[in-house]
Amino acid sequence: MLDLWSLKVLTEVGRLGSFSAAAEELSMTQPAVSRQIATLERQTGVRLFERLPRGVRPTDAGRAALEQAGEVLRGMRLFETRMRAFATAEAGRVRVSAFPSAATTYLPERFRSFAGRHPGVELSLTVRSGEHDPCAAVLDGDTDIALLTSWDVAGATGVVLTPVHEDELLVALAATHPLAQGSRVRLRDLAAEPWIDGTHPDCLGPISQLASALGGTPRISHVCDDWNGRQGLVAAGVGVMLYPSIAGYSAARPDIRLLRPSPSLPSRTILAAALPPTDRPPAVSAFLAALTTPEPTAARVPPRRRSR
Known part of the structure; x- marks a missing residue:
């Protein structure tokens, strides 16, 4: 069976045109390189190099073998590179x-x-x-x-x-809401407002402090799982909602306002x-x-x- 080292020896002999030069490049002896090529020729059943007075020259079969060996060695280098990448978080x-x-x-x-x-x-x-x-x-x-x-x-x-x-929890109001003009809003002033809830955990959540600050359980008028849909309902003025900071302030619609609640809700x-x-x-x-x-x-x- 052919092995990668034999193919490496083959390509170096073909590149340098000499057993001696290939031996020096590979830190081998010249007889060892000669035996390696002879073994390859026996395994393949074809002569790979013509022996010349000074050096060697690939035969037609040798040129085909060199081309194929180059592809195999390049594929192995690619294999090693990709595996190293997986081991170092690069793939x-x-x-x-x-x-x-x-x-x-x-x-x-x-x-x-x-x-x-x-x-x-x-x-x-x-x-x-x-x-x-x-x-x-x-x-x-x-x-x-x-x-x-x-x-x-x-x-x-x-x-x-x-x-x-x-994650800081804010209150989202329509830009036209009377309480949307400042930077903070008293939760007690929103006690009568309809609230918009959503899918857990984008919801009013297990926040007992919200009910306490409102003076009672929030009145949920809409349940909407879609994040953009909830903002649309707020912008239309049909309700208010909690807005988690992880959503990003730049992602808020321009026709809604984000205010910090008073008292603050637990993050x-x-x-x-x-x-x-x-x-x-x-x-x-x-x-x-x-x-x-x-x-x-x-x-x-x-x-x-x-x-x-």
Whole structure:
């Protein structure tokens, strides 16, 4: 059976036209190179080189063998390069699942930044509905990294949870709403407002403080799973909603206003669930590290409302 070292010797003899020169290049003796070529000729059943007074010259079969050997060696180098890339987070695949607001701005920005540094890694995103268990998807191998909130960490076993974002909860009002002119809004002043709810965790959530600040349970008039649809309802003035900062302030419609509630609502931690480091590919660990990179300060501050 032919081996890669024999093909390497073959290509060096063909490149240099001499057993002696090839031996020097490969740190071998000239007789060892001669025996290697003789063995190849016996294995292939054809003469590969014409022996000349000074050096050797490939036969027609030898030229074909050199061409084929070059392709095999290039393929092996490519194989080694690609395997090294997988071992150093320069290749591979990272599958991410997230809830809608996290997929609005936060993850697309992380994808763009990561792809610029790791162009050989394939990224994919699945936006999941509230009834799916993100940790189970990681354990079952259906996804590599799943984003979830601190509302959902109870019972999360077998995965490593890494905090990646502290999520401030704001109130979204229509730009034409009488209370939308400042930077803060008293929750008690919204007690009579209809509220728009959505799929967990993009919902009013288990926030007892909201009901306490309102002076009673919020009156839910609409339930909309679509992130853009919820903003549309707010812009139309038919209700108000909570707006998590992970959605990105630049992603808010221009005809709605984001205000900090008074009193402030407790923030929630966004976490990334993944397998333990020893059980995940380097590319997954690299993307997880990218998720923990601090955001620019400007991205964490609601923009000032433009003066008319």
